[in-house]
Amino acid sequence: MPAFAFDNSYTRLPERLFAPARPAGASEPFMFAFNSQLAEDLGLDVSWLEQNGAAIFSGSTSPEGAANIAMVYAGHQFGQFNPQLGDGRAMLLGEVVSPQGRRYDIQLKGSGPTLFSRNGDGRAALGPVMREYIVSEAMHALGVPTTRSLAAVATGDAVYRETALPGAVVTRVATSHIRVGTFQYFAARQDVEAVKALADHAIARHYPELEGREHPYLGLLQAVIRRQAALIAKWMGIGFIHGVMNTDNMAISGETIDFGPCAFLDVYSARKVFSSIDRNGRYAYANQPAIGQWNLARLAEALLPLINEDQEAAVAAANTAITGYGEIFQDEWMTVMRAKLGLGEARESDLTLIQSLLSMMEEGQADFTRTFRALYTVAQSDAADAAFRSEFADPQKAQSWLNDWRDRTAEDSIEPTVRAEQMRNTNPAIIPRNHRIEEAIRAAEDDGDFSLFGALHAALADPYSDRPEFERYQAAPLPHEEVPRTFCGT
Template identity: 55%
Template sequence: MPEPIEFDNSYCRLPHSFYSHQGPAPVSAPSIIALNKLLAKELGIGYQFLSSPDGLNMLSGNSIVEGSRPIATVYAGYQFGNWNPQLGDGRAILLGEVISEAGHRFDLQLKGSGPTLYSRGGDGRAPLGPILREYIVSEAMHNLGIPTTRSLAAVSTGDPVQRETLEPGAILTRIASSHIRFGTFQYFAAKGDIEELTMLADHVISRHFPGALESTNPYLALLDNIMKKIALLVAKWQAIGFIHGVMNTDNMLVCGETVDYGPCAFMDEFDPRKVLSSIDSAGRYAYQNQPGIAQWNLMTFAQALLPLLADTQDEAIDLAKNILEGFPQEYADQYNSLMARKIGLSSDNPSAADLVTSLLQILQSQNLDYTLAFRS
């Protein structure tokens, strides 16, 4: 018999205020569409198990593997700049965490697995098209060297999903270093739950940034680490011409990985004002705005951390401000280095930034394809 997955569940060791215990809803006729054999090997998960009937039942939510403690997590967030005090996993279930062969911890989450406590009237399901899109794009991003959640499996459910039309349903098995969001911190900060906020920060430091414990102010070091992760992430987006489309704070992971491949795309004809979301009429999340939005999101994240940074709010604000003011330079250094290499120069060439600016102006004025311009 194939070996099942060995789960660990560190997030479940936090209080119940962080999540609701919630199992996935069964589906009628699951069938595997795609299995990521290489990722399974990296995670130490047996491909033989995943491709077995027991594996299919787990990937479709029809059964719970021993050791899994399925939960839906709660969070809040700024959506298109507007505060929403409670969101949460409305159509996703965290089955648990696995330790990879390299000793790294990863979440294993089912997306499209049915309604949860946080569904807000939604059906909790996902159409096949967006599931396949996320599977393909997330794996492309990984292979392009961009920090991202990944896709272990795509499974059709055999059940229709009603959207604008009736579409076949599917479930994605999403892998992430964690699914802890800026909005997770914002949820507890907005409620004034400082004890839970501290627990969350300690959990993130232990899981993602253990080096912060060596600092005289670990929570300030946490903010600094996350700022640098996000600066690198967005620099890589910009360099490759990736437009996320929905940079809400509930779509920003503290581990610095790309998440939520909704209306995303890669730039074709170069237009810095390009917008992808049909509801983003003001162009808030246009390509050219992504670095600024990342900094704004970091500012709102820092606001959530203020109670942990210092004994007085004024001191905490000064400390956070000092970190955030470093974002533009951190981003610029990363972006300029990446772009210099794209045009064949060393990353420290002083002429690179001006050359890149001139090239982008030509691409825009001539309506040239961003990716093809660098290939040629």
């Protein structure tokens, strides 16, 4: 019996959508992380992979039936169009269908150069691999649609950036790796046949309810808009900053993809940027919703020939869909924020209450995650007011807002215990804070010590619970612990 029951639908598309790839392998593969629960969910042989995964997931051995392809795509990077990108350091190992009937890609990332590497080495360093594993799995535990991490392998080989770094490969799982940039690649070449083949594949894979409809390609655009609006609203609700929202990093499945210089807010700031390459703040925290709409407009442009043969009619329909994103996002964001504040029936005044809290947090240098978690404790007991106030530079102003919040919650018919439980499940106690990720990376890179990585991963597996053994992961960084910049792994 093969280790993977691959059924590689993407390789049945026109060959110009991808190129053959061969992983470079590793001299001394060591699998330091294996997601056995995910493997079981995918229907894989867990015990066999625990024994043989280092060779498979480092690219040293290619399993029977593997696709071994790199996907081609284009993309707007910081607003500038690059007509050819593609999987420069990733390779689609293959597709599997889970016992529940869902199809998933299994992809090696950092496995060596491909046709699309553009003179790069195609490798990944240990630090970015650890970051992707930690953050993607944390996002899943936080309830945010995301690609997953199946395994992480140290290769025993050096990769060269500014200095020599230990190399590694992460195995990524996604419902697909089709991006806005995948459509852009073929649209830029006026290859309508390929755009249609890709769109039909995307509909069958992600939006089968659209098959047979009168306007399936407009429906595809509308469906992607809804999923992206909901996704970005969830990002905003946990203080997540993606860092590189290029069109080649937006998956049409509605999953978070490509964890490069991503980070979570500590002190709340609407204009916060972590990425070292985002010098002008294009992808700052508060800009993410608008960037999402901008990216979706690029998808609309690529789909125009399919939406309607009459270009004027196609543009009008696409514009209506894109314009509708704003209202969809606002509704999704308000749903997220009302849940975080424990509000029931919608009130017009809710937006003012939410915005006044965010403004007060920014002015008062309050920690994003700890403030909302403290509000949850207030919902449990009036005696917790002091903990909430302590997060702000001006405790008196914080108490004034808290009084307004109590007046608002009194208007709802929600039982206090129900409200508190709702707030507990939307306001995490633990997030993958930048300084803790860096701490784990330093220990692994400098000393070969993966214990901090394991402890952080264990803490993040249940982020909505207060557990004494993981109390250190709830603390905000001290001034000397802050990590103000994150870096792309290429």
